[in-house]
Amino acid sequence: MTMRMTIPAGSRKHRTSTSSTPWARQIGSIKDSNALTSCSVARVNFCSGPLNEKRAGRGGPPRRGKPNFQGSDLPQGPSPCNQTDGLALCIIDSKKPLLVCPASSPAGSAREQEESMMRSLKTGHWVALVCMAALVASCGSTRETAWDTTSESTQLDxxxxxxxxxxxxxxxxxxxxxxxxxxxxxxxxxxxxxxxxxxxxxxxxxxxxxxxxxxxxxxxxxxxxxxxxxxxxxxxxxxxxxxxxxxxxxxxxxxxxxxxxxxxxxxxxxxxxxxxxxxxxxxxxxxxxxxxxxxxxxxxxxxxxxxxxxxxxxxxxxxxxxxxxxxxxxxxxxxxxxxxxxxxxxxxxxxxxxxxxxxxxxxxxxxxxxxxxxxxxxxxxxxxxxxxxxxxxxxxxxxxxxxxxxxxxxxxxxxxxxx
Structure with missing residues (x-):
């Protein structure tokens, strides 16, 4: 099975890579390389319906009464998929904003693939994602704060x-x-x-x-x-x-x-x-x-x-x-x-x-x-x-x-x- 890996923002790697490795073996190799850990992996099923065409003309980020940037079309989300559409299995790496998806998943930018997942999830899947987000956040590192909770003022000579x-x-x-x-x-x-x-x-x-x-x-x-x-x-x-x-x-x-x-x-x-x-x-x-x-x-x-x-x-x-x-x-x-x-x-x-x-x-x-x-x-x-x-x-x-x-x-x- 050919796989597409979407690379997070700022990465110096190419945006897609392919592998003929079967799913189970591919996931295992990722774990072995410490790219993912047991605390940082979640799997999500989503429909991979066709993407809507981007709006015509000079689209772009919304501005308050000002012209939009040229060439900066905001991608439209995919059309809702039917229950009969095929499901693609993706892996979310919590250490980086990374989706690892089969080639059958929507092509294009990382945001297009993510919106495809978001728009097609049913209520139960949304609940699962919320739970997943909480679990991922609980895996984060903590730090020692420096709140000075003493009320005494320091008298300087x-x-x-x-x-x-x-x-x-x-x-x-x-x-x-x-x-x-x-x-x-x-x-x-x-x-x-x-x-x-x-x-x-x-x-x-x-x-x-x-x-x-x-x-x-x-x-x-x-x-x-x-x-x-x-x-x-x-x-x-x-x-x-x-x-x-x-x-x-x-x-x-x-x-x-x-x-x-x-x-x-x-x-x-x-x-x-x-x-x-x-x-x-x-x-x-x-x-x-x-x-x-x-x-x-x-x-x-x-x-x-x-x-x-x-x-x-x-x-x-x-x-x-x-x-x-x-x-x-x-x-x-x-x-x-x-x-x-x-x-x-x-x-x-x-x-x-x-x-x-x-x-x-x-x-x-x-x-x-x-x-x-x-x-x-x-x-x-x-x-x-x-x-x-x-x-x-x-x-x-x-x-x-x-x-x-x-x-x-x-x-x-x-x-x-x-x-």
């Missing part, structure tokens, strides 16, 4: 206060030159030292979380020889934001100390907490993605609730950051876990419309949306805009835009492996 001021000045000076790797690291170190001396300094801790994210994303991400450092650095950024949130709100700290879930505890926070919440979610999302797909699923409800809070309280933060985050969220999540490519496109487009020269949004849409939809024309349009853009168009984020241009160059170099 004059010498300590003076040292904190000096460290904060050093951090701000280094941050102004963060386009240089050494200066970016110096900013992280200075804010970290200041927060150690003054653990209730919520502003310093928030700046630290932001600086850690930038340093990891722009200088550690390309280092394929040390992926653990990249992952661990994002975890440190998550912890810094957790300390910031505890420092800024004794009521929030008390709720976390009582064991309340953060989704409920954030009810006592206001818009002032959005920066710390945003950088916590950004660092946590990267850490969870690097840890495993099951880990990412286990945090999805928490992250969604936090970012909905940010979207309600301060949607403009960090160049429409909450919309950009939901663009990633809905694209990365599989359909059975709340993924929705149309919602993803809508959020990405809001962020691009509001801040067209914040290059990071276009790079993320290319990586998460265009790749998953197998949409090379849109991918090239987004990435080339960044490559040809003016990094000085937003003076406050010149280093960030320079970083995104480096990513864009690498994405274009690897485009034939991506598509």
């Amino acid at each position: 004059d010498a300590a206060q003076k040292k904190v001021v000096q460290l904060l000045e050093s951090a701000n000076t280094a941050w102004a030159n963060r386009g240089d790797k050494a200066q970016a690291k110096a900013a992280v170190d200075a804010w970290s030292a200041a927060a150690d001396l003054d653990p209730k300094n919520a502003q310093a801790l928030t700046e630290l979380s932001h600086a850690i994210y930038y340093y990891a994303d722009c200088f550690l991400r390309p280092d394929e020889e040390n992926p653990k450092l990249y992952k661990d650095t994002h975890e440190e950024g998550t912890k810094a934001a957790e300390r910031a949130l505890s420092a800024m709100s004794p009521a929030f700290a008390a709720k976390m100390a009582s064991g309340e879930r953060i989704e409920e505890a954030i009810s006592v926070l206001n818009a002032d907490a959005v920066p710390a919440l945003y950088w916590r979610s950004s660092n946590l999302g990267r850490w969870a993605t690097l840890e495993s797909f099951a880990t990412l699923l286990s945090y999805k409800d928490e992250i969604r609730a936090i970012m909905e809070f940010c979207l309600d309280e301060d949607p403009l933060y960090w160049y429409q950051g909450p919309d950009r985050y939901f663009g990633i969220f809905y694209a990365k999540a599989p359909g059975f876990a709340g993924g929705d490519m149309k919602k993803s496109a809508a959020h990405f487009n809001v962020a691009i419309d509001e801040h067209p020269n914040y290059f990071g949004t276009r790079i993320l849409m290319a990586e998460e949306w265009a790749v998953k939809e197998d949409n090379r024309p849109l991918f090239e349009e987004l990435v080339k805009y960044v490559l040809n853009g003016d990094v000085n168009s937003i003076p406050a984020i010149i280093p960030e835009n320079q970083c995104e241009q480096r990513k864009a160059k690498k994405l274009m170099e690897d485009i034939d492996d991506t598509f």
Whole structure:
């Protein structure tokens, strides 16, 4: 039997591979290679009815009163299948958003195959998928949080206060030159030292979380020889934001100390907490993605609730950051876990419309949306805009835009492996 393997977004492998190995033997070989484990495999039957034709003309992600991207048709789901249609057996790998399907399954992008499954499942199958999602999420890794649940304020003597001021000045000076790797690291170190001396300094801790994210994303991400450092650095950024949130709100700290879930505890926070919440979610999302797909699923409800809070309280933060985050969220999540490519496109487009020269949004849409939809024309349009853009168009984020241009160059170099 010939098999088609759909590769997840961002993979450097080709999108399909074939094998004449029988099902049982093929599944066994996957297990033997540790690609799948007993905790990460589920099998789903679905009808593989014909795909509807894509809509004519220039389709694309929904935009608010703006022209659509050229060549970016949103794929239509398959027509409902009859009970007499043949069933195809697929395997879902929970460590990666991966479907392994027979050749008789719908051809095309990963999303087309997933929507074929979603639209044709009956109620009983939906229940099975919900249960499967819960089981997959339960397999995810956990992490040690850094919620500071102590209520005592730290009294600093004059010498300590003076040292904190000096460290904060050093951090701000280094941050102004963060386009240089050494200066970016110096900013992280200075804010970290200041927060150690003054653990209730919520502003310093928030700046630290932001600086850690930038340093990891722009200088550690390309280092394929040390992926653990990249992952661990994002975890440190998550912890810094957790300390910031505890420092800024004794009521929030008390709720976390009582064991309340953060989704409920954030009810006592206001818009002032959005920066710390945003950088916590950004660092946590990267850490969870690097840890495993099951880990990412286990945090999805928490992250969604936090970012909905940010979207309600301060949607403009960090160049429409909450919309950009939901663009990633809905694209990365599989359909059975709340993924929705149309919602993803809508959020990405809001962020691009509001801040067209914040290059990071276009790079993320290319990586998460265009790749998953197998949409090379849109991918090239987004990435080339960044490559040809003016990094000085937003003076406050010149280093960030320079970083995104480096990513864009690498994405274009690897485009034939991506598509």
